[in-house]
Amino acid sequence: MPTSVPDLLRVVAAKHPETTAVTGDGREITYGELSARSDRVADVLARLPAGSRVGYVDRNATEYFELLFGAAKAGVVLVPLNFRLSRAELRWILADAEVSLVVAGAEHLDDLAGLAVPVIGVGPSYETWLEGGTALDPRREAAGDELLVLMYSSGTTGRPKGVHITAAGLAAAVELFGACFDVGPDSVSLVPIPYFHIAGAGWALITLARGGTLVQTREPTPFSMLDQLVGHRVTHTAMVPAVIQIMCELPAAKDADFSALRQIVYGASPISEPLLERAVALFGAEFFQSYGLTETIGVTTLLGPDQHRPDNPVAGRLRSAGKAVPGIEVAVADLVTGEFAETGVVGEVVTRGPSVTTGYWRNPEATEAAFLPGGWLRTGDAGSMDADGYLYLHDRLKDMIVSGGENVYPAEVESVLAGHPSVLECAVIGVPSDRWGETPLAVVVRRPGAPEATSQEVIAWLRERLAHFKCPTAVEFAAELPRNASGKILKRELRKPWWEGGTRQVG
The missing domain is CATH 2.30.38.10 (Luciferase; Domain 3)
Incomplete structure (x- = not known):
């Protein structure tokens, strides 16, 4: 197994240059083409000082892999940003990372207008920029504990933190986690998870490292995923339980041909036994549950297919x-x-x-x-x-909410919500959701004498200032918030009515 991220591509491209590396939405590319284009990216980026940061803001696109491998070959750090973030959030992260340039999709160019560094739009501008490099691998790659990717994760203080993804760490994650699956040159993997998530980028790299074909999706919907699963004869995919449930409810899925599908990995929340039985009957594939963090590059624990059998003799194991x-x-x-x-x-x-x-x-x-x-x-x-x-x-312990696979930190939402003129104090908690696993809910104490904003008005106000997935789906108003003797808000007491009786207090 290659020991560096650039070698993941170099080895496969040398053996199978004509094999399709990425297909689906956007530009299709072979391993040979991906290798050559990433060399051009690397040649341009190698003109920057080693360790410089380069931002990427777009939905899943082939350019992401050209930048990832190109930056790795040039010893430059890629900073992939959540394209759902607000203008202010994007700009704060780019400033904190001190990026030297940004590659962005067309829909994000207005939000990035006026930055003090170059912004290259995906499309003709990107192709022109690429032509400035030669297809010559500079081999200035990061190694060991040197930074390769900087992924921002919202923090308990209200400001995102840049998580170090090192050269050795990412290579190890691809090897260790990839060895748990039967992904190989004959594999076709659908990755509907955005690449700015370690789960999406990691699963994609596992496929590419083993010479499989990656089916790319820019705007996943149950219908588009169904079309891709069937049309591309997908063998492997990653989903969250909320998506699995929606797929099981699609009438068109009942007659679909999933005979090629071998393995499905899911995370963010456990799967219920009734849903598992429906999913196994529909897909006929092996199921794996994974647990991890951005800080672990997605690799921590795995619940394998044996524990997903409906006749599993160990009671409760599915909840692990x-x-x-x-x-x-x-x-x-x-x-x-x-x-x-x-x-x-x-x-x-x-x-x-x-x-x-x-x-x-x-x-x-x-x-x-x-x-x-x-x-x-x-x-x-x-x-x-x-x-x-x-x-x-x-x-x-950190009050983080995982809603539909997205991490939401209450402190970040609360810091914005506290600025609403009608809010005296507030607390944001995660409550159960059949669709998303859990969803944010805000408990608000109204400011005396201020206009009484409705729940819908508060949510609309937040949606102008935060990424929509971070915003509460409901607001409850209370006379006061429960506190302990030292004045700390007791969020466990706020959550209790919602989760009481459950076997697990998170989604």
Whole structure:
């Protein structure tokens, strides 16, 4: 297995230059073409100082891989941004990362107008920029703990943090996680998850590293995914349970030919037994549940096909997040002492391994707080382990909400919501959602004497200032917020009525 990200492409392109690397939405490209075009990107980017940052703002597109491999070959850091972010959010991240240039889709050019660095639009401008380079690999690639990708993840302080994705870490993640699946040269993988997510980019790289064909989708809908699954004879795909449920409800899916489909990996929330039975009957494929973070490059635990059998003799195993991926260590730490907790005792889930981040971009305080002695990364999730090493998640210590696969940090939403003229104080929590696993809900104490804004007006106000997926889907008004003796808001008390009776307190 190649030990560097550029080698993932070099090896396959040398063996199978005419094989289709990426198809589906957008431009189709072979491995040979992808290698040559990424060389041109690398030649242009190598004129920047090593370690410079380059931003990417667009939906899934072939240009993403040209930039990823090109930046890797040139020793330059790619900064993929969530295209759903607001203008202000995009600009803040680009400024924090101190990017030297940005490649962006046409729909984002207005939001980036006036930046102090060049903005290259995907299309004719990008092709002209590409012509400035030669198809000569500069081989100035990052290695070891040098940065390769900077992925921004919303933080508990209200500002996003740049997560270090190192050269060695990403290569290790592709090898360790990829070895758990039967992806090979005959594989056709559909990746509906955006590439700015480590889950989307990682699954795509697993496919490309093994010479398979990646089916790209820019605006996934249940109908478009159905067409691609059938039309491209897809063998592997990644989905969230919310999408699996929608697919199971599509009348057209009942008669669709999924005979090529072999494996489905899902994450963000567990799958219910009734939905699993429907999904197995519909797709006839093996199911895997994965658990991980941007900080672990998506690799932590995996629940395999045996545990997804409806006749699985181990009761409740489907509610677990699986066992540690080979090569990765997972444990539960006591919330007070930091020592390893005993079997069945709830504590903080911690992990370490070659794919774990080295820290946060120019944020030594956050980096120090993220690790326990011995290099154990604190996930912020409360969990327990059974005697067989299966991990069970119980709650989120950091209050993060995962809605339809998107991470939403309440502190970020609250910091904006607090600026509404009718809001005295507020708290944002995750509540159950049949469609999204969980969804944000805001609890608001009205400001005395201010106009009484409605729930719909508050949400509309937020949607002008935040990415829509971060905004609450409902607002409840309260006379006061529950607090402990030191004045801290008790979000567990706010969540309790919504989650009471459930076996898991997160989506």
